[in-house]
Amino acid sequence: MSTKVALITGGSKGIGFGIAEALLKNGYQVAITSRTINAANLAASVLVAHGDVLAIEADVKDYKSQQDAINLIIEKWGRLDVLIANAGVGHFAPVDELDVESWNEIIDTNLTGVFYSIKASVEEIKKTKGTIFTISSLAGTNFFAGGSAYNASKFGLTGFTQSVMLDLRKYGVKVSTIMPGSVASHFNDHSPNTEDDAWKIQPEDMGKLIVDLLAMPARTLPSKIEIRPTTPKG
Numbered sequence: 001m002s003t004k005v006a007l008i009t010g011g012s013k014g015i016g017f018g019i020a021e022a023l024l025k026n027g028y029q030v031a032i033t034s035r036t037i038n039a040a041n042l043a044a045s046v047l048v049a050h051g052d053v054l055a056i057e058a059d060v061k062d063y064k065s066q067q068d069a070i071n072l073i074i075e076k077w078g079r080l081d082v083l084i085a086n087a088g089v090g091h092f093a094p095v096d097e098l099d100v101e102s103w104n105e106i107i108d109t110n111l112t113g114v115f116y117s118i119k120a121s122v123e124e125i126k127k128t129k130g131t132i133f134t135i136s137s138l139a140g141t142n143f144f145a146g147g148s149a150y151n152a153s154k155f156g157l158t159g160f161t162q163s164v165m166l167d168l169r170k171y172g173v174k175v176s177t178i179m180p181g182s183v184a185s186h187f188n189d190h191s192p193n194t195e196d197d198a199w200k201i202q203p204e205d206m207g208k209l210i211v212d213l214l215a216m217p218a219r220t221l222p223s224k225i226e227i228r229p230t231t232p233k234g
């Protein structure tokens with residue numbers, strides 16, 4: 001049987017990197033994207049210790065770059081089994097202080113960018129009866145002050161993914177949305193630190209979650225999964 005292939009948007013660090021590492025350790029060939037080839041190559045230089053990895057510069061805000069990424073993967077490996085639509089950004093400010101550029105970047109990345117990556121890959125994933133994961137957030141079901149743009153993008157993404165799940169299951173394609181709480185990553189210019197280790201979900205935990213979900217029986221479709229720290233700070 002051919003080796004399975006996964007694409008992770010935003011695999012240069014954080015959650016995407018953790019998922020890439022876990023999939024490689026479980027025998028997948030893995031493509032990761034980033035907004036810059038340098039960041040993608042740097043991550044790939046670490047990930048290559050675990051298997052066959054392809055670094056791609058592709059901004060999820062640019063539909064053509066998503067199509068080019070899929071073409072590169074098909075040229076190299078001939079198939080695509082799993083898409084992890086993970087790339088995301090956050091800027092947090094009360095709505096009266098939120099600037100237009102921040103709003104657009106969040107919606108274009110977290111919502112439209114996921115549509116673009118699914119649109120570009122869906123025909124290949126139909127061929128393999130594969131799986132699509134979107135990385136939403138608990139912010140896709142719980143709103144908070146200062147989170148208007150991020151909440152809008154993740155509420156939208158949660159609804160979008162559930163609809164896509166209903167569209168694609170007739171092709172044998174599974175679509176799941178993952179809704180994490182706090183993960184120790186570089187999100188919003190954070191630097192993971194020892195304090196994070198005490199309570200936050202770690203990127204490798206997100207990797208284990210994806211590997212475990214992919215191992216579910218073919219007849220089951222875990223469509224929406226919330227995952228949160230067991231003991232949140234404060």
Ligand SMILES: NC(=O)c1ccc[n+]([C@@H]2O[C@H](COP(=O)([O-])OP(=O)(O)OC[C@H]3O[C@@H](n4cnc5c(N)ncnc54)[C@H](OP(=O)(O)O)[C@@H]3O)[C@@H](O)[C@H]2O)c1
Nearest residue numbers: 010012014015034035039059060087088182183185186187
């Ligand atoms: N950390 C949390 O607590 C948390 C909780 C719930 C949900 N999430 C979600 O998890 C996802 C991953 O975030 P993270 O926590 O791992 O943050 P992170 O450490 O900042 O990683 C974000 C990743 O997304 C990539 N990225 C950002 N914009 C992109 C674009 N336009 N095109 C392609 N790649 C892009 C970044 O790559 P480059 O910078 O190299 O371009 C990086 O690889 C996001 O969707 C986020 O909303 C995070």
